[in-house]
Amino acid sequence: IYCCIARHxxxxxxxxxxxxxxxxxSDLAFTLEAVQNSDAGCDDNEPKRYDDPFKTFTLDEDDTEYQRIREPLLVGSLMNTGGVFSRIYSRHEKRKEEGLPDLWNQELHGYSAGLAWNKTLSGAVEILIREELSPHAIHVLDAYLGIASLALDGWVTRQTLNISEERFRKIxxxxxxxxxxIDRSGHYLFLSPTFTELFGYTLDDIPSGREWFMNAFPNLADQTLARETWKKDLASSFSHEGLPRQFMxxxxxxxxxxxxxxxxxxSxxxxxxxxxxxxxxxEATQTRNLLSDIIRSSHDGIFSATIDGRVLSWNPAAERIYGYSAGEVEGTAVNMLEPPHLRGEIASILDRVRHGESLVxxxxxxxxxxxxxVDVSLTISPVYQEDGSIMGASxxxxxxxxxxAEERLRDVENKYQDLVDNINVGVYRSTGDPKGRFIWxxxxxxxxxxxxxxxxLQEVPVSDIFTRSTGREELLSELKMNGFVKNLEIALRRGDGPVIHVLVTALATFNPDGSISHINGIVEDITGQRLLxxxxxxxxxxxxELQPPPHAI
Structure with missing residues (x-):
């Protein structure tokens, strides 16, 4: 059975x-029973029983290495021990004296596991390998070790087949x-409860592979591929071709x-x-990829930082806003974005985030x-770990x-308009065409x-408010000649009919072709002065007329 375990x-x-x-x-003694060197370059690829007279060694209860692995051994799962059993076995003084070969090689990764059932240790296995085992490989090996532990326990204790089957089911x-x-003919011998929990099928639903393939793979092409793959794996029982397979x-x-x-x-x-x-x-990978695509394509800058202010990620929009590439900023302090007059602001923000606060x-x-x-608007949120602690900020x-800038310009315009509205003279802007329209x-x-x-007022042509039909034309002519007029007295007709006298001071703005683009000016009403x-x-x-002539006196 030890050779069988080694071979599997x-x-x-x-x-x-x-x-x-x-x-x-009884004496806490481990004995090397079988060794299998599955290196492809090894001529003898079959496991062998060890007849080394010094193959048994004892671990003391006070031995620190034994204390470290004793409880994990009873669990029956692989653990990375660096090859503790092979190392202890190879350092036996009498083995060195006899010149016997060593098992342990410090260049190899060493994994150990107990062959245990019901907290009773029946043996142990050790795997020395050049490459670290993947998580999937460890899952598979652990599953097998559970079965191997059961088989070894049955062999050691001479239990009946029924007890062995029951223990297998419990594992x-x-x-x-x-x-x-599954047996060689494709009939299912056992399905664990977690199998039914995952797929929903029981042995009544899939007594053989035929029912399994028909139910699990409704697409004929997928069904054929899965069936052929299973046959191939089953036919190559010990050819190392039982690789993990992925199917929908x-x-x-x-x-x-x-x-x-x-x-x-x-076997x-x-x-x-x-x-x-x-x-x-x-799905998590797809979600991460989708979020990554969204972040990359976002018009908003998005970056994340650790809670102590180190940049972790930086999207293209952030590159456009700040001018830094991701490679330049990732790993650097985010407070490099602070202008001199706001030193300490980012540290204050991170302190608020550290206490769970978000800023919108x-x-x-x-x-x-x-x-x-640059002026920026920030929305900052804490980033939480699975245990609820805050690891950073997004x-x-x-x-x-x-x-x-537009807001500041509007503020200036509003202040200017308020100032202009409160003065006693009219202020205007008009177009420079012959008819003319008031802009403001x-x-x-x-x-x-x-x-x-x-x-x-904007609906009335400027030329229509002149009392003289040539008034607008004369004003434009003088503006074209001099670029401005100052205190030009003009008679205008008010919207409600009366004629008024005004003094106009105006400045023309010209187009590249020499025509007038618009006119800025002020209007002062002097009608009252003229009446007086x-x-x-x-x-x-x-x-x-009432005073007599001088000669009449």
């Missing part, structure tokens, strides 16, 4: 040196991965799952298959690689420099010209 383990771990030890519970039941046992499987409830098949070919043509549902893993549309200023300060950043005017202009709203002047002149004339 060699089948599952190609290229490894397999050692199988028996264990005597398979407690194994976290689904297991099936239909469960009894009609759902499909991505499943990894890990077949183990046993007698039986096949042990361990299954792993990798659907969550693949937080407006501040950052400095680009070229030294230019930041979405928008460049709002243009928006803030203050409230004093509307009052002077007799209009309630700017919209009303006329009344004074009239009184003076009346006084002159």
């Amino acid at each position: 383990l060699a089948d599952l771990a190609p290229g490894a040196i397999i050692s199988v030890f028996s264990y005597n519970t 398979a039941t407690t194994n976290p991965l689904p297991i099936s046992l 499987v239909r469960c009894k409830d009609g759902t499909f799952k991505n499943v990894l098949f890990m077949p183990v070919c046993l 007698g043509g039986q096949q042990l298959v361990v299954y792993e549902d990798i659907t969550p893993r693949l 549309q937080y407006e501040t200023q950052h400095v680009r690689k070229d030294g230019r300060v 930041t979405i950043v928008r460049d709002i420099t243009t928006q803030k 005017g203050n409230t004093s202009l509307l009052r002077i010209l007799g209009y309630k709203t700017l919209n009303e 002047e006329n009344k004074v002149a009239q009184l003076y004339r009346q006084q002159s």
Whole structure:
């Protein structure tokens, strides 16, 4: 049985040196029973019993190495021990004196496991291999070791076949991965509860491979591929070709799952298959890839940092906003983005995030690689680990420099308009074409010209408010000649009818072709002044008429 265990383990771990030890519970003695060198370059590839007179060694209860591995040995799962049994076996002084070969090689990875059942150690195995075992390989080996432990226990204790089968079922039941046992003809001998939990099928549903393939693979092409692969693995029982296989499987409830098949070919043509549902893993990978694509294609800058402020990731939009490439900033301190007048702000933000606080549309200023300060809006959220602790911060950043500049410009315009609206003279801007349209005017202009709203004034051609038909033309002519007019007196007609006298001071802005683009000007109402002047002149004339001539006195 020790050679059988060694051979099966060699089948599952190609290229490894397999050692199988028996264990005597009364004196804590381990005995090397079989060695299998499955290295492809080895001429003798069959396991052999060891007749080395010094093949038995005893571990003391106080031995530190034994204390370290004693409890894990009873679990029956592989652990990386560096080859503790082979090392202890090879350092036996009498073996050195006899010049016997060593098993241990410090260049190899060493994995050890107990052959135990019901917390009773019956033996141990050790695998020395050049490459580290993958998690999947360890899962498969652990599954087999559980069965091997059961078989060895049955062999040692001379239990009946019924007891051995019951113990096998208990091991398979407690194994976290689904297991099936299939005979050479393709009939299922055993399905673990986790198999039914995963797929929904029982032995009544799939008594043989035919029913399994028809139910699990409704697509004929997939069914053919799965069937041929199974036949190939079964035919190559000990040829190291029982590689993990991945298939999309239909469960009894009609759902499909991505499943990894890990077949183990046993003696007698039986096949042990361990299954792993990798659907969550693949979906998680797809989700990560999708999120990665979204982050890469986002117009918003997105970057993450550790809780102590080291940049972890940096998307293309962040590169455009700040001018730094991902390679330049990843691993560096994020506070390099602080302008001098905001030193310490990022540390303060990270402290708030460290306490679970999120910041939404937080407006501040950052400095680009070229030294230019930009206005940014930040949305910052804590990033949590599985245990609920905060490991870092995720930041979405928008460049709002243009928006803030527009806001500042609007503020200046509003202040200017308020100032202009409160002065006593009309201020305006108009187009420079012959008819002319008002673009803008203050409230004093509307009052002077007799209009309630700017919209009303904008509907009236500028030329129509001149009392003289050539008034607009004369104004444009003088502006074209001099570029401006100052205190030009003009008679205009108000919107409600009366004629008013105004002084106009205006400045023209020209197009490249020499035509007037627009006119900025001010209008001062002097109608009252002219009326007063006329009344004074009239009184003076009346006084002159009433005064007698000098010769009449």
